[in-house]
Amino acid sequence: MRGVNTSEFIYTTEPGVAVYVDDVYHGTLTGSAMDLLDLERVEVLRGPQGTLFGKNALGGAIRLISKQAKGDNTGYVDATYGTSQRMDLKAGFDLAVTDNLFLRLTGVSKRIEGYQETLDFACQMKANGTPALAGTWPMAAPSNATRAGDCKTGENGGSKNQALKAMVRYLATSDLEFNFAADYSQTNAEPGAQTLLSGTQSSGLDKLYNDLVVQPKYGIRYDDNRFVTGNPFTSYQSWNDPINGRSWPRDQITDTWSASGKVDYNISDTVHLKGVIAHRTYDSNWAGPSLIPVGGIATYNLQSHSQDSAELQLSGALFDKRVEWTTGVFYFDSKSALGGFVSFGALSYFKIIPDFDQNDHFTTTSKSGFAHAAWKITDALTLTAGIRETKEDKTFAFDHTNYLTIATPLAFGSSHFDWKVNVDYKVTDSAMVYAMVSTGFRSDGAQPRPWAPNQLLPVSKEEITAYEIGAKSDFLDRRLRVNTSVFLNDYNPRVNNRFGQSCNPTGADPGPYIPFGTPLCPAGTQLAGQPPGNGVFWFNYYSAPGKAKGAELEITAEPITNLNINATAGFYEYSSSVASNQDGYVDPSVREQPRFSYSLGAQYMFNFGNLGSLTPRIDVFYQGERTNGGSIGLPQIDPYNIIPAYTLVNARLTYASADNKWIGSLSAENLFDKFYWYQLSPERTNADNALVYGRTGSPGRGREVALTMRRNF
DSSP states (O other): OTTOOOOOOSTTSOOSEEEEETTEEEOOSTTOSOOOOSEEEEEEEESOBOSSSSSOBSSEEEEEEEOOOOOOOEEEEEEEEETTTEEEEEEEEEEESSSSEEEEEEEEEEEEOOSEEEEOHHHHHHHTTOGGGGTTOOOOSOTTHHHHTOOEEEEESOEEEEEEEEEEEEEOSSSEEEEEEEEEEEEEEOOOOOEEEEOOOOOHHHHHHIIIIIHHHHSOOOOTTTTOOSOTTEEOOOSEETTTTEEOOSSEEEEEEEEEEEEEEESSSSEEEEEEEEEEEEEEEEEEOOSSTTTOOEEEEEEEEEEEEEEEEEEEEETTTTEEEEEEEEEEEEEEEEEEEEEOTHHHHTTSSOOEEEEEEEEEEEEEEEEEEEEESSSSEEEEEEEEEEEEEEEEEOEEETTEEOSSOEEEEEEEEEEEEEEEEEEETTEEEEEEEEEEEEOOEEOSSOSSGGGOOEEOOEEEEEEEEEEEEEETTTTEEEEEEEEEEEESSOEEEEEEEESOSSSSSOOOOEETTOOOSOTTOSOTTSOTTOOEEEEEEEEOOEEEEEEEEEEEEOSSTTEEEEEEEEEEEEEESSOTTSTTOOOTTOOSSOSEEEEEEEEEOEEOGGGOEEEEEEEEEEEOOEEOOSOTTSOOOTTTTEEOOEEEEEEEEEEEOTTSSEEEEEEEESTTOOOOEEEEOOOOOTTTOTTOOSEEEEEOOOOEEEEEEEEEO
16 A cells, blocks of 8 residues: 555564454454455555554554444345356344344355466476476376376365354443354365466576486486476466475365444543453465476465454543543463475475474564544634654574574564644635655564574564545535545655675675675675585665655546446556665665556446336556565666556446346456466576576466346345
8 A cells, every 4th residue: 555565474573454343353464355345445554653543553454344233123135156166145134122222144155266276297298299398297286187188186266255243232221232252264265367477497406406406316417498288278287296295285275254343432422432342363374386397496375363452542632522532451472483494495305404494483562542633713713733752572482403492582662653643625615735744663573584593583563654635526416526635654764675695604694795696705704505605595675765756646537427437547656765876775776666556447227117227337457567676776677577557448338127136137347358477577687596496477267257146135
């Protein structure tokens, strides 16, 4: 959101954008892609957050707000069937247990097949009539697969989801209300679609592996393009490594449980008390296999997370409601673990880095207080200000059995004071302009992948000062709404990382960062099995401050009755605050977020009176090109580091009965079957990353058509 993101799944890093489900903060990247079950609305809050509710957030917040139990004895059943064997079933019922006790139950079951096939390499070579290219590599597909020409071992990109949710609402008095919620969900997700685009051999060690192991044993080599299928919707991705004797499951399975309680109490006409307590936990396991069947790096991760949170808010109004205020405290406590194993292919085979088991543990305790007030100075001019004080304490216990176990856990944390000031002015009853300045931070992290004891270090927190001006306006008797904003985010520090080596594996300080492959380390500091001069592997984290600027436009219009049009547009640009010859420099060609993006949607409802209504709708989405270079200090060269721009079109035709009890829709996503890459890895060289083989790409789904029927009762 506005360039703030998180790509690290290990618990050493906090999400840059906070996700809330019914006022409950979700504290990790894993598990944050939630099924939107029985929602009333979704709120997207841009910029630093935390002076009004919840936890501090560097880049913004997403609030998923469920429908409340009303006790109106209503319900629905919703079924969808579509291409890729898509089948969605949803149902919900809202009933009154007593005059003041209401219950809402909802459930969902969803499935969709994958859109990329994984192929058994040896089988496919025989089916292609080129069995010599597979040598004697063992075939995992059924023995008759080559006769049938079907060497498929599985699919990528599919998923199965089930979820249940119960919400209880108790109106004790006209001023006192209790809400309780509990939910369970299970996600069984296939790996994301990913294919090998080039197979450049990445290090001299790989050549030894070829010469001494793979070729003598199986009669093949992993040379430039042997494992490139030539089709983005197929892959030789493998979940077995016969050389190192490892295998792992294909799918990611995540089980999530949560329970929460909320109380709302009107102490007086102008003072309100709100309290929320919650417990949330999940278990997840998933693999990161090699895209080549021969000796690549593979991981199998077992993640578990348990969190407890509590929040108390007191809000009200003063001076004939010209001052509205909120104050509160927030508490968050979590315990997380990362298990599983990591295999390094050639490095593991030659005992340079043995396969190791993960047994890492993480804790976080966050305590904060906040206050927020809006003063209506005149009927047109309002001044808003907020403050927040946060203190966080964390621990990281690192245990990679068989490779590196660090006896003393790393204790780290940070405190931070944030503030926000906003001034808005009503130019007319339907037009308002505003200006805002706010600060935010992402608390200290830790080096998640140390290779030597002295690399287990804290990673600096990130801080941002955000400036924003904008306008919100209604025109033409409120038939046209236009919201605009421009922003500047000033990061300092901003954390980045690079892969290289350090020269002091046993001292208190790991020493200066040295690019991998540069033999500058003194003799005696090299990694076991490596030539003199090569140091210990190091994921080095450092500050790369800079400024992000952008503009946003949102338009909704109803030029004539029943015709609705919406449009959005965004511009984003990042510039480094570091000189080009210093660490932390970001080349201007780097675009982690598209420079330009837009969306456009339109629908018109044809009303046939007692015969119901028919509403066609079309949506267009455009995303500009992005980059994914191996080193942000270097120019991003087309085509090796460019993710091309793309435009997608979705369409829907909806029929609703006159009483709205029956609703049917025919929808198409990616209507014109546009091919696009939603992710591309950079072209790797020995200097960039010696552990990565080739270049990979993740293609998007093709056209998907679905029919949905809904019955409201």
